[in-house]
Each structure stands twice: as C-alpha cells, then as structure tokens.
Amino acid sequence: MTRKVGIVGYGAHIPRYRIKVEEIAKTWGADAPSYKRGLELWEKSVPPPDCDAITLAVEAAKRALKRAGIKGSQISSMYIGSESHPYAVKPSGTVVAEAIGAVPFCRCADYEFACKAGTEAMYTTLMLVKSGDIEYGMAIAADTSQGAPGDALEYSASAGAAAFVMGAENIVAEIEYTTSFMTDTPDFWRREHQFYPQHGGRYTGEPAYFKHTTGAAKSLFEKSGTKPSDFQWAVFHQPNGKFPMRVGQMLGFKKEQMERGRLTPRLGNTYSGASPIGLTAILDVAKPGDRIFMVSYGSGAGSDGFIWRVTERIKEVQNITTQTFTLLDEKKVYIDYGTYAKFRHKIIKND
Amino acid sequence: MFPARVAREMPHRYRLEAAKCKKCGAVFFPHRLICRECGHREFDTINVSAIGKLISYTVIHTPASQFKDESPFALGICEFLEGVKITAQVVDIAAADIKTGMDLQIEFRRVQTDGHAGVIGYGYKFVPLI
Numbered sequence: 001m002t003r004k005v006g007i008v009g010y011g012a013h014i015p016r017y018r019i020k021v022e023e024i025a026k027t028w029g030a031d032a033p034s035y036k037r038g039l040e041l042w043e044k045s046v047p048p049p050d051c052d053a054i055t056l057a058v059e060a061a062k063r064a065l066k067r068a069g070i071k072g073s074q075i076s077s078m079y080i081g082s083e084s085h086p087y088a089v090k091p092s093g094t095v096v097a098e099a100i101g102a103v104p105f106c107r108c109a110d111y112e113f114a115c116k117a118g119t120e121a122m123y124t125t126l127m128l129v130k131s132g133d134i135e136y137g138m139a140i141a142a143d144t145s146q147g148a149p150g151d152a153l154e155y156s157a158s159a160g161a162a163a164f165v166m167g168a169e170n171i172v173a174e175i176e177y178t179t180s181f182m183t184d185t186p187d188f189w190r191r192e193h194q195f196y197p198q199h200g201g202r203y204t205g206e207p208a209y210f211k212h213t214t215g216a217a218k219s220l221f222e223k224s225g226t227k228p229s230d231f232q233w234a235v236f237h238q239p240n241g242k243f244p245m246r247v248g249q250m251l252g253f254k255k256e257q258m259e260r261g262r263l264t265p266r267l268g269n270t271y272s273g274a275s276p277i278g279l280t281a282i283l284d285v286a287k288p289g290d291r292i293f294m295v296s297y298g299s300g301a302g303s304d305g306f307i308w309r310v311t312e313r314i315k316e317v318q319n320i321t322t323q324t325f326t327l328l329d330e331k332k333v334y335i336d337y338g339t340y341a342k343f344r345h346k347i348i349k350n351d
Numbered sequence: 352m353f354p355a356r357v358a359r360e361m362p363h364r365y366r367l368e369a370a371k372c373k374k375c376g377a378v379f380f381p382h383r384l385i386c387r388e389c390g391h392r393e394f395d396t397i398n399v400s401a402i403g404k405l406i407s408y409t410v411i412h413t414p415a416s417q418f419k420d421e422s423p424f425a426l427g428i429c430e431f432l433e434g435v436k437i438t439a440q441v442v443d444i445a446a447a448d449i450k451t452g453m454d455l456q457i458e459f460r461r462v463q464t465d466g467h468a469g470v471i472g473y474g475y476k477f478v479p480l481i
C-alpha cells in the first residue's frame with residue numbers, strides 16, 4: 001500500500017531590487033522594444049550583494065515551515081537545487097538547515113542540473129517521504145543567476161527561491177503523478193573557472209527546451225490518462241515570457257490556465273526557481289480539488305513533470321505568510337545599470 | 352580564527368536564539384552563562400520574534416575597510432517583544448526613508464565575507480516590512 005504524500009507547506013522569496021529592460025538596453029546600445037517583444041519580459045529581480053542562493057533559500061524555507069505548521073527540527077532532509085551555490089565546495093543545505101534549526105539529524109546534499117535542480121530535489125524529497133523513511137523533508141529551488149554583460153541572457157537572468165516541505169500528513173497539494181525526460185543535449189553550459197555560462201544560441205529552443213518539455217508533458221498525460229482540460233492550472237519552466245506560453249499552447253493548454261504561474265515578464269528567469277516559484281503563486285490562489293500540471297526544464301538537458309491535486313487544507317495556509325505576488329509587486333526598488341553592475345560584481349577592482 | 356567565530360555565533364546570528372533565565376525571566380541576546388540580574392545559571396532557549404521597532408539609528412559614511420563598498424549604510428537598534436535590543440544594518444531602504452519608531456523585520460543575509468576565498472559569515476539584517 002503506497003502512502004499519499006505531497007506538499008505540506010510552501011513559500012517563496014524574491015529580492016526587492018528590479019532593473020528594467022530599457023536600463024540594460026541603454027547601456028549596450030540595444031533596442032529595448034525588440035528585446036521586450038522578443039523575450040516578453042520588461043524587468044527582472046536583482047539580488048543585492050548581501051543576498052545569495054543561501055539567503056533566499058532561508059527566507060523561502062521559513063515561509064514554508066510556517067505554512068506547514070511544523071518546527072525546523074522536524075525536517076529530516078534538506079536538498080537544494082541551484083546553479084549558483086555560493087560555495088564551490090561546501091553544501092548550501094548545511095547553512096539553510098542550520099538556520100532553520102533542522103540540524104543535526106538531517107540528510108543533506110546540494111543538487112545541480114541547470115534549471116531543473118530544484119524539481120529534482122522536490123522529486124527526491126517526495127519519494128523519501130513516500131518510502132516512509134522520513135516524516136518531513138525540505139526541497140528548495142534557489143538561484144541568483146548571471147548573464148554575461150551585453151548577452152541576451154543578461155536581460156532575463158534573475159534571482160528568487162521557492163521552498164517546499166514535503167510530508168504525508170496535513171497535505172495542501174498531493175502528488176498524483178511524476179515523470180522525467182532526459183538526454184545529453186549541449187544547449188547551455190559553463191566550464192570550471194568560467195564566470196558566465198555559454199549557450200547554443202538557436203539550439204536552445206526546439207531540440208532543447210521544447211523537445212524535453214513536451215516529452216515530459218506527453219509522458220505525464222499518458223501515465224495519468226489526463227488531458228489539458230482536466231487541469232485548472234499549468235506551469236512550465238520560463239526562461240523568458242514567450243517559451244512557456246508557446247509550449248503550453250502546443251500541448252493544448254489555454255492562456256487562462258498558464259497566466260498565473262508565468263512570472264517571468266516581471267520577475268525574469270530565476271533558473272531553478274522558475275517553475276517552483278510559479279507553483280507557489282498558483283498555490284496562493286488555488287481551490288480545493290484543483291489539479292496543477294507542472295513541467296520544469298534544465299539545460300543539459302531534462303524536464304521533470306508533476307501532477308498535483310490541491311486539498312481542503314490549502315485555504316488554511318494561503319494567507320498565513322507573505323504571498324508570492326506580494327513579493328513580486330510590492331516594495332520594489334528600481335536601480336540603474338551602474339548599481340546593478342556593482343551589486344552583481346561586474347566591476348572588477350584591485351584587491 | 353574566522354571559521355571558529357562564525358560557527359560559535361550561529362545560534363544567535365542564524366536563529367536569533369536568546370537565553371531566558373529560568374529563575375527571574377531576564378532575557379539575554381546573545382546568550383550568557385550567568386544571569387546578570389540574579390546570578391542563576393540555568394536558561395531556556397527562546398527565539399527572538401522576527402519583527403522589531405527601530406529605537407535608534409545612524410548612517411555610516413566612512414566604515415571599516417571591509418564594508419566600504421556598502422557605504423553609506425544605516426546601522427539601527429531595534430527593540431523586540433522579548434525585551435532584547437539588537438543592533439544590525441538596515442538595508443533595502445534609502446537612508447532618507449528610515450524613521451525612528453518604524454517596524455522592521457529580520458532577514459537572513461551575508462554579514463561579512465573573509466575576502467573572495469574565505470568563509471562567508473551569514474546573519475541578520477533589518478529590512479522594511481513587506
């Protein structure tokens with residue numbers, strides 16, 4: 001007999017600083033309207049120098065614990081997916097677990113798989129709970145990603161985190177089906193000691209994002225015997241505002257199902273955080289019984305798929321801590337390119 | 352030295368742990384071994400609440416060399432429900448918008464880094480309520 005497992009608590013965190021596409025385009029002599037149109041994105045979040053994937057993860061984790069209604073000491077596993085772990089050697093999860101009081105009886109390792117490291121952490125944690133080996137585990141997706149100055153990625157690479165407490169009791173969103181679709185695809189990479197990643201230009205679209213996202217989505221439909229109209233909500237990896245809408249429409253979803261979880265136009269691409277933060281925005285307004293279709297994507301390349309079913313308890317937790325749209329839309333601080341360059345250590349000084 | 356200090360300070364810097372005297376109820380942040388009020392040696396560990404009231408602040412224009420890229424920045428003292436006062440940087444707000452008496456909340460941030468290669472010291476800072 002398999003036990004029911006799912007999300008017991010969730011939370012997001014987003015830095016307050018924003019930079020507009022116009023401000024970046026002005027610096028590089030680029031045409032802002034064509035970037036905005038091409039990426040369907042008008043601003044992105046920027047982490048100040050004292051924020052990193054660990055600090056964002058801690059704030060998201062605190063909100064997730066609050067919604068779960070449990071203490072940090074009840075967390076028995078900590079898996080964080082990121083491509084911007086602050087240390088090359090020393091797990092981010094150690095700091096986050098210490099900060100929420102989950103130490104010392106806590107399994108921990110950091111995950112890396114470009115933008116799908118976070119959903120892999122979610123899957124692992126769900127399965128640990130399902131096996132009965134742990135009662136509660138924490139899965140976090142957090143990134144403070146960088147694009148090379150002047151590169152198209154600079155307009156989108158942003159920062160944010162989402163955290164999920166997985167458990168078997170007091171579930172707010174039960175996991176019904178999962179899948180993964182993964183191949184060796186060289187669409188995006190960063191070699192050791194290189195500061196910025198490189199990408200395969202046009203090769204990042206059709207054979208990479210679309211192939212894996214639709215591959216995972218079709219596998220989910222098959223496994224579950226569902227179709228797009230069975231879902232109230234759908235959320236996809238969102239490297240820009242355009243890709244998730246296009247892939248959703250290819251699969252047969254409608255704009256209304258996808259709009260709530262598509263945060264990139266005003267958040268940017270939070271990499272590992274992208275579809276997980278989108279999921280938190282959906283959970284903030286979802287109703288009991290709603291079904292959510294979710295597919296992540298990570299370059300390299302692979303997609304993880306999830307079908308969630310929202311429970312009655314969602315109503316009790318939606319408003320007990322800060323909602324994702326509040327983090328997105330309130331108390332924003334706009335910065336110029338000079339401040340952005342300083343924040344992101346793009347200005348090289350002598351030691 | 353820095354790694355040892357970072358580790359030693361984790362209970363209060365990471366989790367805002369304070370010590371409450373089991374005899375007289377006085378609260379100390381960071382924790383103490385002997386109660387300053389009554390000399391008792393047993394304490395309960397409590398966590399300081401996340402929101403405090405700013406009772407004083409100053410803006411630093413010429414900080415110590417490791418903080419000079421952050422200048423100018425505000426340093427504030429907040430008072431918390433538990434009766435403790437905590438000093439920390441006030442961030443994500445322009446100095447002109449800081450007002451004594453305003454509520455601020457604690458956020459987990461990088462507080463100090465030991466150069467580009469050393470350990471990262473995490474801790475708390477004050478930010479405006481969201």
Ligand SMILES: [Zn+2]
Pocket residue numbers: 372373374375376377386387388389390391
């Ligand atoms: Zn005492």
